[in-house]
Amino acid sequence: MRYIPHTEADVRTMLDRIGADSVEDLFQSIPEKLQLRRPLDITAAATEQEVLAELRALAEENASSHTHGWFLGGGAYAHFAPSAVDAIVSRSEFYTSYTPYQPEISQGTLQTIFEWQTMISSLTGLDVSNASLYDGASAAAEAVLMALRVTRRKRVVVAETLHPHYREVVRTYLDGLDTEIATLPRSASGQTEVLAEAVDDTTACVVVQQPNFFGCIEDLESAAAAAHARGALLIVVVTEALSLALLRSPGEAGADIVCGEAQSFGVPLGFGGPHLGFLAARDKHVRQIPGRIAGQTVDSAGRRGFVLTLSTREQHIRRERATSNICTNQGLCLLMATVYLSLLGRVGLRRLAELNLARAETLKSALRAQGLALPFSAPTFNEFTVRVPDSGEAALERALGAGMVGGLDLRPFDAELGPAVLVCATEQSPTDRFETLATCLAGGAA
Amino acid sequence: MTAPNDNANATRGISYEEPLSFERSRPGRVGYSLPELNAEERAALAAIPSDLLREELADLPELSEVDVIRHFTRLSTWNTSVDHGLYPLGSCTMKYNPKINEVVARLPGFAAAHPMQPAGLAQGLLRLCYMLERQLAEISGMDRVTLQPAAGAQGELAGIMMIRAYHEQRGEGRTKVLIPDSAHGTNPASAALNGYSVVPIPSGDDGILHPEAVEAAMADDVAALMLTNPNTLGFFESHMVRIAEIVHSKGGLVYGDGANLNAILGVARPGDLGIDVMHFNLHKTFSTPHGGGGPGAGPVGVVNQLAPYLPVPVVAKVAGPEGERFALDYEFPHSIGRLHANFGNVGMMVRAFAYIRSLGPDGLRRCAEMAVLNANYLQARLRDIFSVPYEGAVMHECVFSDKSLEATGVTTLDVAKRLIDYGYHPPTIYFPLIVHGALMIEPTESESLEGLDRFVETLLTISREAQEDPELLRGAPHNTRLRRLDETQAARRPILRWQAPSD
Numbered sequence: 001m002r003y004i005p006h007t008e009a010d011v012r013t014m015l016d017r018i019g020a021d022s023v024e025d026l027f028q029s030i031p032e033k034l035q036l037r038r039p040l041d042i043t044a045a046a047t048e049q050e051v052l053a054e055l056r057a058l059a060e061e062n063a064s065s066h067t068h069g070w071f072l073g074g075g076a077y078a079h080f081a082p083s084a085v086d087a088i089v090s091r092s093e094f095y096t097s098y099t100p101y102q103p104e105i106s107q108g109t110l111q112t113i114f115e116w117q118t119m120i121s122s123l124t125g126l127d128v129s130n131a132s133l134y135d136g137a138s139a140a141a142e143a144v145l146m147a148l149r150v151t152r153r154k155r156v157v158v159a160e161t162l163h164p165h166y167r168e169v170v171r172t173y174l175d176g177l178d179t180e181i182a183t184l185p186r187s188a189s190g191q192t193e194v195l196a197e198a199v200d201d202t203t204a205c206v207v208v209q210q211p212n213f214f215g216c217i218e219d220l221e222s223a224a225a226a227a228h229a230r231g232a233l234l235i236v237v238v239t240e241a242l243s244l245a246l247l248r249s250p251g252e253a254g255a256d257i258v259c260g261e262a263q264s265f266g267v268p269l270g271f272g273g274p275h276l277g278f279l280a281a282r283d284k285h286v287r288q289i290p291g292r293i294a295g296q297t298v299d300s301a302g303r304r305g306f307v308l309t310l311s312t313r314e315q316h317i318r319r320e321r322a323t324s325n326i327c328t329n330q331g332l333c334l335l336m337a338t339v340y341l342s343l344l345g346r347v348g349l350r351r352l353a354e355l356n357l358a359r360a361e362t363l364k365s366a367l368r369a370q371g372l373a374l375p376f377s378a379p380t381f382n383e384f385t386v387r388v389p390d391s392g393e394a395a396l397e398r399a400l401g402a403g404m405v406g407g408l409d410l411r412p413f414d415a416e417l418g419p420a421v422l423v424c425a426t427e428q429s430p431t432d433r434f435e436t437l438a439t440c441l442a443g444g445a446a
Numbered sequence: 447m448t449a450p451n452d453n454a455n456a457t458r459g460i461s462y463e464e465p466l467s468f469e470r471s472r473p474g475r476v477g478y479s480l481p482e483l484n485a486e487e488r489a490a491l492a493a494i495p496s497d498l499l500r501e502e503l504a505d506l507p508e509l510s511e512v513d514v515i516r517h518f519t520r521l522s523t524w525n526t527s528v529d530h531g532l533y534p535l536g537s538c539t540m541k542y543n544p545k546i547n548e549v550v551a552r553l554p555g556f557a558a559a560h561p562m563q564p565a566g567l568a569q570g571l572l573r574l575c576y577m578l579e580r581q582l583a584e585i586s587g588m589d590r591v592t593l594q595p596a597a598g599a600q601g602e603l604a605g606i607m608m609i610r611a612y613h614e615q616r617g618e619g620r621t622k623v624l625i626p627d628s629a630h631g632t633n634p635a636s637a638a639l640n641g642y643s644v645v646p647i648p649s650g651d652d653g654i655l656h657p658e659a660v661e662a663a664m665a666d667d668v669a670a671l672m673l674t675n676p677n678t679l680g681f682f683e684s685h686m687v688r689i690a691e692i693v694h695s696k697g698g699l700v701y702g703d704g705a706n707l708n709a710i711l712g713v714a715r716p717g718d719l720g721i722d723v724m725h726f727n728l729h730k731t732f733s734t735p736h737g738g739g740g741p742g743a744g745p746v747g748v749v750n751q752l753a754p755y756l757p758v759p760v761v762a763k764v765a766g767p768e769g770e771r772f773a774l775d776y777e778f779p780h781s782i783g784r785l786h787a788n789f790g791n792v793g794m795m796v797r798a799f800a801y802i803r804s805l806g807p808d809g810l811r812r813c814a815e816m817a818v819l820n821a822n823y824l825q826a827r828l829r830d831i832f833s834v835p836y837e838g839a840v841m842h843e844c845v846f847s848d849k850s851l852e853a854t855g856v857t858t859l860d861v862a863k864r865l866i867d868y869g870y871h872p873p874t875i876y877f878p879l880i881v882h883g884a885l886m887i888e889p890t891e892s893e894s895l896e897g898l899d900r901f902v903e904t905l906l907t908i909s910r911e912a913q914e915d916p917e918l919l920r921g922a923p924h925n926t927r928l929r930r931l932d933e934t935q936a937a938r939r940p941i942l943r944w945q946a947p948s949d
């Protein structure tokens with residue numbers, strides 16, 4: 001086996017030193033009757049060449065943004081990643097190291113985390129960020145748990161326009177805890193109305209998504225006002241992180257915790273993972289933040305360096321009283337995103353966001369020209385809801401016939417909406433196919 | 447026979463200084479290529495009212511592609527990694543990360559597939575997930591496997607939630623989870639996250655759990671015992687079957703933390719030991735890289751009794767007119783629900799699958815055998831230098847205490863920092879908590895005999911240094927770009943982001 005260096009002579013030498021007769025002897029602490037006395041029933045080893053061929057064949061059975069015109073978003077976005085991102089991520093100094101427990105030999109990872117925290121603070125308009133969570137959905141759940149701790153209250157108010165998978169994950173995380181979840185309905189405009197009476201003195205937090213699952217941009221100021229009037233926190237969840245480059249920052253609008261998914265920043269779609277959960281909050285809540293945090297310090301010669309810090313929040317120190325159980329996080333995805341944001345930078349990220357908005361608006365015009373209606377009046381970013389004549393399923397089937405993955409059928413997620421599709425345009429969406437997509441969704445053959 | 451200690455100067459080399467990216471920024475520099483908007487597109491920007499738009503992105507840098515590449519390349523050289531050399535971080539299984547895994551994970555059919563695309567357009571991926579579930583079930587002896595949890599700790603949470611669902615289904619409101627005192631911090635944290643109170647169980651003098659200790663703590667209000675086998679001292683819990691019987695007889699379930707599965711691959715299976723639910727760490731046992739902190743993947747295996755509670759969706763094989771197809775099944779009415787926005791860290795599943803295919807049954811068993819051989823060899827050679835807190839034949843890792851260092855005033859931390867000077871990533875230190883000044887060493891099967899000998903020689907040198915020149919250790923590391931970092935100051939006055947100097 002090419003990953004294992006031992007020769008038979010090495011094994012003999014080592015056994016002699018240990019004082020054992022055979023390798024088998026080393027397993028004597030496993031009671032005889034518990035040992036597996038047969039080979040595992042899995043396929044025999046394949047050569048590197050065979051494994052590559054086998055996996056290529058499996059890969060080719062999947063559609064992707066490389067094989068189809070892509071208009072599907074819904075929480076994962078087909079953005080372009082500059083080649084420089086993978087060039088850096090492929091450096092094994094980064095990808096074959098562990099969590100930076102020993103700062104003197106992990107400064108590369110630690111400085112990257114510090115840069116990420118700075119960028120996320122800036123994007124969200126909040127003071128502090130952590131060093132990633134598993135994904136946007138668990139970040140939302142962790143944010144809710146954090147709000148329960150901060151307020152010592154038990155009621156959680158969640159917008160119906162929060163991504164349905166995120167709502168499910170929040171429910172899963174809260175199940176078994178002594179809490180109550182209330183939902184805020186969607187209004188006719190597609191936005192969430194946070195009515196004052198929806199929030200009471202037992203409410204820990206109000207959770208809204210920006211832009212929401214249907215693509216609509218929410219009025220965060222009123223949500224913040226309603227939450228803060230009763231001492232609750234406002235949690236803003238972001239699934240399309242690129243929107244942060246264009247929209248008023250949630251922190252400025254009054255959010256106390258901003259969390260979500262940063263896959264858009266150079267992380268591959270990868271059939272849903274690994275992606276990049278993030279969470280940012282205000283200074284006053286820093287000791288309730290879940291997950292790793294890097295901080296600046298000095299070495300014994302007074303030079304600037306970085307370490308993991310505030311670890312008394314964490315499971316390895318605080319065990320059952322930790323703010324979260326997270327240990328392994330999404331470190332390498334954080335590196336991808338930090339390289340991506342460094343390349344796009346202050347100006348490029350804004351321009352890219354504008355390009356996405358412009359593409360989506362152009363697509364809207366093409367759809368309207370085919371007589372399709374957009375049911376919601378609220379402004380949108382790069383994703384929006386369009387009503388289709390028959391059913392979302394049939395409309396998307398027609399688009400697929402023309403080589404396009406045309407969006408997400410909303411029927412499983414919102415029964416009252418009628419036949420509708422969630423459509424997304426990014427810088428990678430083929431503009432020369434907008435009209436064809438419109439024709440397909442409107443009921444015509446391509 | 448032993449090669450000369452060529453690690454003596456291992457960490458000396460060219461070391462570049464590099465500021466924060468923000469400090470390199472120059473207005474007007476670009477690292478991207480984007481099309482210009484045409485007039486119509488520019489007009490479209492008015493679709494969002496200006497009061498909803500943000501101010502400038504003040505803290506993002508402006509850099510060229512060259513700047514960015516040099517910045518992160520320089521940063522990368524400040525890390526040590528498995529590809530540099532031995533990384534004996536106990537409990538973390540820092541084995542070699544095969545390169546083919548990186549190649550296959552990047553194939554566009556995997557890397558550019560969207561989680562919401564119809565199952566009919568993702569047959570290869572679903573087939574791979576299905577096969578991996580079956581492989582893990584066979585390797586572990588569990589009946590069913592979910593791949594959804596994103597890391598070991600999320601797997602623990604999923605397992606604890608399934609245990610809760612099981613008891614609640616039977617109308618039982620159990621409130622406690624028993625956890626040995628040698629357990630990893632995520633175990634109690636996961637139990638508490640789902641609302642359980644944690645009852646610590648003492649390990650015996652021989653470093654393993656004894657039936658009497660479990661018997662004494664086991665009661666009708668205990669939902670589960672959560673243990674790690676092999677445990678964090680490196681020992682196989684040889685009373686496992688009796689312990690599981692005790693827990694089961696009082697209506698409890700047994701959770702097995704599978705972080706140390708590498709030691710028993712193909713040799714023994716958690717499912718044959720009385721374990722009802724367990725997690726795997728694909729980033730430990732199945733060679734997926736740790737990525738400087740993650741991502742990992744923490745699949746969970748269960749016995750049939752717990753299968754109704756698995757998180758949704760579940761990958762299902764369906765026979766159809768065109769042969770077998772793979773679909774996502776949401777029809778699990780008793781499911782604990784969803785834990786991940788999608789299906790988990792699929793990229794790690796692709797890598798683990800490639801690994802299992804590359805090793806086959808014999809290769810996997812060979813991993814366990816050589817990992818255990820390496821750990822026992824290190825224990826045999828290092829016992830003259832460091833104190834062995836618990837005697838016994840170890841499995842994949844060996845743990846030492848700082849007792850032999852006491853007279854010198856040198857601490858475990860000092861030894862760890864001095865190892866850095868010799869080019870090694872230190873072992874895990876101060877864990878497990880029941881060992882004073884613990885040094886927890888897991889060499890994995892990736893290390894050769896001469897590599898281990900060099901490591902032993904280095905530790906011998908360091909222990910001599912501890913006697914003769916303790917200050918040398920207290921001031922270590924000496925060869926790194928930065929010297930010992932002040933963690934106390936970092937926590938006392940937290941600086942958690944860069945701020946532009948106000949001029």
Ligand SMILES: Cc1ncc(COP(=O)(O)O)c(C=O)c1O
Pocket residue numbers: 326327328537538597598599600630632633674678703705706727742744
């Ligand atoms: C024994 C043990 N249990 C659980 C975990 C947690 O796993 P993860 O880091 O994948 O969440 C670890 C590793 O960190 C471990 O060593």
